[in-house]
Amino acid sequence: MSSINNITKVLTLVLALFGLNICYASQSRTEAEAEWQRALDAYTNKEYQVAVEALEHIVELDEATADVYYNLGNAYYKLGQQGDGAAFTSGEIGRAILNYRRALRLDPSMEDASYNLDLAIDHTNDVEPLPQGVVGSMWSATSGIMSSNGWAICSVVLFVLTLALALVYMLSNRIALRKVSFFVAIATLVVSLFSTVFALSQRAIYEDSDEAVVVCNTTTSVHASPDATSKVIRQPSSGVSVRILRSFGDWSEIEFADGEKGWITNNDIERV
Numbered sequence: 001m002s003s004i005n006n007i008t009k010v011l012t013l014v015l016a017l018f019g020l021n022i023c024y025a026s027q028s029r030t031e032a033e034a035e036w037q038r039a040l041d042a043y044t045n046k047e048y049q050v051a052v053e054a055l056e057h058i059v060e061l062d063e064a065t066a067d068v069y070y071n072l073g074n075a076y077y078k079l080g081q082q083g084d085g086a087a088f089t090s091g092e093i094g095r096a097i098l099n100y101r102r103a104l105r106l107d108p109s110m111e112d113a114s115y116n117l118d119l120a121i122d123h124t125n126d127v128e129p130l131p132q133g134v135v136g137s138m139w140s141a142t143s144g145i146m147s148s149n150g151w152a153i154c155s156v157v158l159f160v161l162t163l164a165l166a167l168v169y170m171l172s173n174r175i176a177l178r179k180v181s182f183f184v185a186i187a188t189l190v191v192s193l194f195s196t197v198f199a200l201s202q203r204a205i206y207e208d209s210d211e212a213v214v215v216c217n218t219t220t221s222v223h224a225s226p227d228a229t230s231k232v233i234r235q236p237s238s239g240v241s242v243r244i245l246r247s248f249g250d251w252s253e254i255e256f257a258d259g260e261k262g263w264i265t266n267n268d269i270e271r272v
Contacts, residue, residue, distance in 0.1 A: 032063035039071065048079035066107035073099035073113070077120060093123050094215040094238030101213065101241070101272045109146055124239040125219075127258045142198070151199035158192035211272040212254065214240045214264070222262035226251035233262045242269065 035054040042050035055072040058064055073096045080092025100117040165185035172178050214236050224231040226248045242254040255261045
């Protein structure tokens with residue numbers, strides 16, 4: 001009898017925790033929706049600082065989507081252009097590029113984010129990446145058409161279609177229909193396999209935590225070793241994209257798109 005009572009207590013506790021979790025998630029979503037509306041209103045009124053604060057709050061609530069990051073990038077970009085002095089003097093361009101990249105990480109097919117990212121990069125001293133080659137470029141372009149979820153759904157749908165065509169092939173008495181279903185099934189199976197590979201590829205990109213963006217005010221120094229007194233090998237501007245190779249204390253070794261490596265303080269970069 002006591003064991004039944006213990007099980008009942010455990011189940012009650014689990015259900016209570018589950019209910020609290022749902023309640024918290026609902027409250028977080030409601031708060032995020034209110035902040036989203038506040039951001040849209042502020043952006044319309046050209047109150048870009050308010051829009052940034054509202055969208056950053058959504059990120060803190062862990063409710064960020066590709067649209068949230070895209071609009072946050074726009075808000076930072078517009079904020080950096082406000083005023084009578086030089087543009088982007090407080091690191092806004094770096095934050096804009098960071099959030100455009102985060103949006104594209106969630107949704108590689110977001111053309112507006114890709115276009116705005118290219119515009120923002122023009123305000124940096126970023127370097128040209130090493131050429132990928134024809135095959136690499138085609139692979140990146142094709143896999144970037146959809147997100148990992150999109151490719152996964154496509155793969156499942158095509159696989160189900162392949163099974164349906166296989167049934168038609170096995171059950172049909174018409175020779176012509178059997179031939180058509182056989183060859184189409186082969187084609188859908190091949191495309192399904194490629195969709196699976198693309199889904200895994202996009203997922204790997206999403207989970208890659210080595211991508212980072214320089215987020216200093218204007219420019220910062222990259223040193224030959226993790227020491228502020230060592231030789232300065234490059235001075236990237238805010239918004240330059242790098243890859244983190246390893247960390248050592250308050251420093252990280254980074255690699256630029258052209259392959260050059262150096263050390264930068266952790267405060268001057270942020271992971272995508």
